[in-house]
Amino acid sequence: MINDVNDKVVNITQAIEGKSKITNxxxxxxxxxxxxxxEVTESITQSSxxxxxxxxxxxxxxxxxxxxxxxxIQVQESADALNTLSAENGASVLLVEENARxxxxxxxxxxxxxxxxxxxxxxxxxxxxxxxxxxLYLGG
Numbered sequence: 001m002i003n004d005v006n007d008k009v010v011n012i013t014q015a016i017e018g019k020s021k022i023t024n025x026x027x028x029x030x031x032x033x034x035x036x037x038x039e040v041t042e043s044i045t046q047s048s049x050x051x052x053x054x055x056x057x058x059x060x061x062x063x064x065x066x067x068x069x070x071x072x073i074q075v076q077e078s079a080d081a082l083n084t085l086s087a088e089n090g091a092s093v094l095l096v097e098e099n100a101r102x103x104x105x106x107x108x109x110x111x112x113x114x115x116x117x118x119x120x121x122x123x124x125x126x127x128x129x130x131x132x133x134x135x136l137y138l139g140g
Contacts, residue, residue: 075099075102079102079105079106082095082106083106086108095107100133100137100138101128101138103124104124104125104127104128104133105124105128106124107123107124107127108123108124109121109122109123109124110122110123110124110126110127112127112133112137120132120133
């Protein structure tokens with residue numbers, strides 16, 4: 001009978017140890033899930049920060065659009081002044097302009113420079129109609 005009791009105690013002890021191992025595995029799994037949730041939360045937080053920065057940048061662009069239109073008005077006023085200067089005084093004007101379409105539209109003669117070399121020459125109208133100029137400098 002003592003042997004039977006000892007056997008039952010051993011069985012109970014083994015069962016408890018087995019349950020303990022399972023409990024430890026469950027605890028480890030729960031811990032891993034918690035770490036995963038923390039990582040996802042951090043990613044969401046970072047995404048929210050990036051989204052807020054993008055929204056701010058978009059807002060800044062909207063706020064700057066007034067300045068852009070003011071700049072367009074100034075470019076047109078400058079072009080008008082150069083046309084007047086040329087027409088009234090017969091003056092030649094050397095214009096270096098980033099806005100190729102605007103520069104060529106007011107030019108009697110145009111030069112397309114690339115890597116410090118003259119690649120194309122023609123009237124402003126000819127260059128505006130040139131396929132190469134349109135593709136490379138005028139957006140199609």
